[in-house]
Amino acid sequence: MSTNPILKISKVSRTFGAIQALKEANFEINEGEIMGLVGENGAGKSTLVKIISGFDPGFKGSYQINGKEVKFETPSQAEESGIAIAQQELSLIPNMSVAENIFLTGAKVKKFATLNTLAKMARPYLDEVGLTEVDPTTRINLLSVGEQHLVEVARLISREAKILILDEPTAALGEAESRRILEMVERLAANGKSIIYVSHRLDEIFKITKRITILRDGVSQGIQETKDIDVNKLVEIMLGRELANMFPSKADHISDDPKLEVKELWPDGVLEPVSFSAFKGEILGLSGQLGSGAGEVLASIAGALQSRSGSLTLNGETFLPKSPSHAIKKKIAYCSSDRKKDGLFLGRPIFENLTSPALGAISKYGFNFGSSEDNYSKNLAKEFLIDVKRMHDESGLLSGGNQQKVALGKWLSIKPDVLLVNEPTRGVDVGAKSEIYQRMRELAARGITIIFASTDIQEITYLPDRVITFYRGMMIDEHRLEKIKTPLILKEITDPFNETNL
Amino acid sequence: MSAIIENNQLPFSAKFLQFYKDRTLLAILLSLFAVMFIYGIFFTENYLTITNFKAIIRDAALYGIMAIGLTFVTLSGNFFLLSLKETASICGVTFAMGMATGFGSPDLAGNFLVSLLAALAVGVVSGVIQGYFVGMGGNPIVVTLGGAGILYGIGAWWSDNLVINFTRPHDAEWLGTGSFLGLPSITWSFILIAIAAEIVLRHTNFGRKVYLVGANKAAGKATGHENFSMAIIVFTICSVCCAFVAVAFVAQMDSAQSNYFSAEFGSSGDMTILVIATVMVGGNSIMGGYGSTLRTSLGAIFIAMVDNMMVLQGFNSGPRIVGVGLMIVFSIIVFGLFAKGSRAQE
Numbered sequence: 001m002s003t004n005p006i007l008k009i010s011k012v013s014r015t016f017g018a019i020q021a022l023k024e025a026n027f028e029i030n031e032g033e034i035m036g037l038v039g040e041n042g043a044g045k046s047t048l049v050k051i052i053s054g055f056d057p058g059f060k061g062s063y064q065i066n067g068k069e070v071k072f073e074t075p076s077q078a079e080e081s082g083i084a085i086a087q088q089e090l091s092l093i094p095n096m097s098v099a100e101n102i103f104l105t106g107a108k109v110k111k112f113a114t115l116n117t118l119a120k121m122a123r124p125y126l127d128e129v130g131l132t133e134v135d136p137t138t139r140i141n142l143l144s145v146g147e148q149h150l151v152e153v154a155r156l157i158s159r160e161a162k163i164l165i166l167d168e169p170t171a172a173l174g175e176a177e178s179r180r181i182l183e184m185v186e187r188l189a190a191n192g193k194s195i196i197y198v199s200h201r202l203d204e205i206f207k208i209t210k211r212i213t214i215l216r217d218g219v220s221q222g223i224q225e226t227k228d229i230d231v232n233k234l235v236e237i238m239l240g241r242e243l244a245n246m247f248p249s250k251a252d253h254i255s256d257d258p259k260l261e262v263k264e265l266w267p268d269g270v271l272e273p274v275s276f277s278a279f280k281g282e283i284l285g286l287s288g289q290l291g292s293g294a295g296e297v298l299a300s301i302a303g304a305l306q307s308r309s310g311s312l313t314l315n316g317e318t319f320l321p322k323s324p325s326h327a328i329k330k331k332i333a334y335c336s337s338d339r340k341k342d343g344l345f346l347g348r349p350i351f352e353n354l355t356s357p358a359l360g361a362i363s364k365y366g367f368n369f370g371s372s373e374d375n376y377s378k379n380l381a382k383e384f385l386i387d388v389k390r391m392h393d394e395s396g397l398l399s400g401g402n403q404q405k406v407a408l409g410k411w412l413s414i415k416p417d418v419l420l421v422n423e424p425t426r427g428v429d430v431g432a433k434s435e436i437y438q439r440m441r442e443l444a445a446r447g448i449t450i451i452f453a454s455t456d457i458q459e460i461t462y463l464p465d466r467v468i469t470f471y472r473g474m475m476i477d478e479h480r481l482e483k484i485k486t487p488l489i490l491k492e493i494t495d496p497f498n499e500t501n502l
Numbered sequence: 503m504s505a506i507i508e509n510n511q512l513p514f515s516a517k518f519l520q521f522y523k524d525r526t527l528l529a530i531l532l533s534l535f536a537v538m539f540i541y542g543i544f545f546t547e548n549y550l551t552i553t554n555f556k557a558i559i560r561d562a563a564l565y566g567i568m569a570i571g572l573t574f575v576t577l578s579g580n581f582f583l584l585s586l587k588e589t590a591s592i593c594g595v596t597f598a599m600g601m602a603t604g605f606g607s608p609d610l611a612g613n614f615l616v617s618l619l620a621a622l623a624v625g626v627v628s629g630v631i632q633g634y635f636v637g638m639g640g641n642p643i644v645v646t647l648g649g650a651g652i653l654y655g656i657g658a659w660w661s662d663n664l665v666i667n668f669t670r671p672h673d674a675e676w677l678g679t680g681s682f683l684g685l686p687s688i689t690w691s692f693i694l695i696a697i698a699a700e701i702v703l704r705h706t707n708f709g710r711k712v713y714l715v716g717a718n719k720a721a722g723k724a725t726g727h728e729n730f731s732m733a734i735i736v737f738t739i740c741s742v743c744c745a746f747v748a749v750a751f752v753a754q755m756d757s758a759q760s761n762y763f764s765a766e767f768g769s770s771g772d773m774t775i776l777v778i779a780t781v782m783v784g785g786n787s788i789m790g791g792y793g794s795t796l797r798t799s800l801g802a803i804f805i806a807m808v809d810n811m812m813v814l815q816g817f818n819s820g821p822r823i824v825g826v827g828l829m830i831v832f833s834i835i836v837f838g839l840f841a842k843g844s845r846a847q848e
Binding site: 304323324325328329334336341342343344345346347348352356357359360363366367368369370410 | 705706707708710711713714717718720721722723724725726727728791792
């Protein structure tokens with residue numbers, strides 16, 4: 001088994017400013033092997049993938065292909081050496097045919113080629129990825145997302161890629177389509193291609209890989225033989241236990257007094273209506289992967305996403321928010337997952353961001369001459385440990401962590417009863433993460449009901465008092481306090497129905 | 503003296519430089535003012551006279567008022583109202599109709615208040631309708647270009663493309679040609695509207711919302727400030743400003759025609775281009791969220807100075823319109839370059 005690896009990376013380090021994304025990480029893959037690459041968000045997976053595929057030449061360490069040291073300056077150089085990557089966001093052109101997309105770069109194609117010629121050339125590649133029934137002259141946007149992924153891979157194979165990197169190929173796919181991808185991966189490996197399979201879905205990792213490389217905080221945790229390891233062990237290696245310290249302790253007990261009752265809420269992206277309650281002063285976590293519906297439920301409580309049916313009961317009133325401003329009037333605050341898109345006014349000063357949801361509170365008869373706004377925004381800033389001296393700076397100049405604090409802190413201005421947070425710490429450094437968790441706990445202790453959705457398994461395990469799990473648009477289960485266990489939750493958000501027979 | 507020095511620890515020159523550093527855009531505009539002014543003093547006859555400066559501000563007032571209205575649209579991220587001159591045109595026709603015929607009832611003929619209110623009402627209606635469609639998600643360029651065609655067409659149809667005259671003396675003379683304390687009424691209007699607009703933008707919740715929605719529509723929606731109502735309000739403000747300018751201009755000319763604000767008519771060229779140039783030269787961000795009506799007012803005076811200089815140098819309308827066009831291009835390039843350095847883009 002231990003032949004010479006076709007690709008070997010040893011002691012690779014990469015720093016971005018003060019952040020060390022990779023610390024002497026090692027990686028290798030043999031010919032015809034499927035190597036799993038796992039790690040939580042921010043563990044350095046994407047950095048490693050970028051280095052392998054030539055997108056990121058600025059690393060230190062050794063990178064060998066077939067035992068020869070290489071140095072790729074651009075992705076196309078990596079491609080010439082047979083390394084190709086299928087990104088999560090596909091790079092297909094929707095209005096062009098399958099065949100045209102496969103030969104998009106024009107290499108190996110005659111100067112004048114009709115669609116028919118291209119279609120004939122594309123056939124064998126499509127067969128190889130399992131798209132035997134797809135006509136190569138079909139337009140790309142008529143295929144399903146899963147089929148588009150397969151076309152993307154066919155394109156990579158057509159350029160004689162020997163090592164394929166698949167970055168979360170099934171993240172946006174349903175069960176049947178995911179199965180096609182997995183079948184393709186196995187077929188390709190049988191044909192002698194090496195495949196680096198990056199995924200959050202541990203069931204898939206266990207199903208198809210022979211070996212697994214685990215990254216944690218930029219350090220590779222050794223290569224594990226898949227058959228020697230189980231989910232619990234894998235998660236333990238992925239997370240490391242000591243990081244649990246950055247989370248504040250949980251509430252002593254959960255009050256039984258429901259603050260917000262959600263009845264039969266049914267937004268797009270969720271398969272069946274969802275009902276649950278949130279109690280006063282608790283932190284409730286909605287756990288699920290991308291596309292599981294957890295984020296959609298949160299957005300529809302906030303009125304940011306329309307719900308087909310259902311109602312909320314808060315403070316004795318029953319209503320269904322039609323818009324964010326409606327929800328804000330009812331004291332429901334919602335911090336979205338993408339602060340640059342709809343969380344912050346990046347070009348405006350910090351103090352304007354902080355007071356933006358509560359202009360009525362800082363003005364008299366609609367007029368605002370600054371003094372009360374000054375105090376108001378400074379108090380908010382102090383509460384969230386934002387530098388008061390920088391209040392007049394544009395919020396776009398802040399670091400990710402500080403931006404997140406502003407995006408969250410601005411909602412305190414409306415004195416919310418319910419605070420909804422989607423991905424509270426996406427793109428936030430560890431220090432700010434800890435501060436944000438601390439603040440969320442303090443706010444809950446003050447009586448605010450906090451509901452957050454997260455794909456970060458650590459956060460979901462250690463921050464909330466209760467967890468509700470979601471899987472592909474369905475609500476699966478609910479856990480309380482000490483019954484919140486990482487392996488159980490992981491299982492419920494990746495494979496609740498034992499479809500993979502782990 | 504010592505107290506002053508204590509309070510202002512920096513020497514004046516350093517403070518001056520710091521002021522310039524903080525406000526690159528304003529600084530460029532002021533410097534250009536200065537250059538133009540000095541050039542005018544030494545190389546242009548009749549430049550440094552009170553009469554000439556009154557003329558400059560008077561010219562600036564007409565498109566300055568419209569540009570202040572347009573600034574609200576641009577700051578709120580709704581790009582431009584492209585039916586500026588057509589809105590002015592139909593409002594001017596409405597006002598003249600009121601003054602000349604009283605809209606069919608001879609009792610009302612020549613009644614200034616009724617004519618004024620009718621003209622403003624037309625402005626409000628056209629602003630609300632165009633704002634509604636933009637607020638619903640329509641592209642501002644397409645909506646207001648369509649609006650332009652419809653408004654101009656209705657005005658021309660209604661007036662049969664004829665010049666509508668009403669004879670002096672009439673009740674609107676004070677606005678058209680009258681003056682107060684040595685300044686024309688239209689200049690006073692410009693000054694008052696500029697001050698009011700600046701107060702609204704700086705010190706009211708509505709003004710803050712204009713900036714916030716302009717800076718990020720999605721974040722505005724998430725914090726409860728929808729662009730729907732914003733678009734209706736800013737387009738209405740802009741259209742009413744157009745209506746007011748039209749009334750003042752028609753009152754001055756004692757007549758109206760549907761093509762009064764087009765390139766082939768006035769000495770100042772095409773009104774829409776002039777007004778957009780004013781907003782751009784003032785250094786307001788086309789994408790919204792950054793700028794002020796003060797900048798627009800300065801932009802109006804700047805353009806009026808350039809135009810005035812070209813008139814005194816003996817250029818006719820062709821080259822002067824080219825000059826305005828060049829100023830738009832120039833301002834986009836210069837402010838685009840400097841905006842990159844001074845503002846976080848992403």
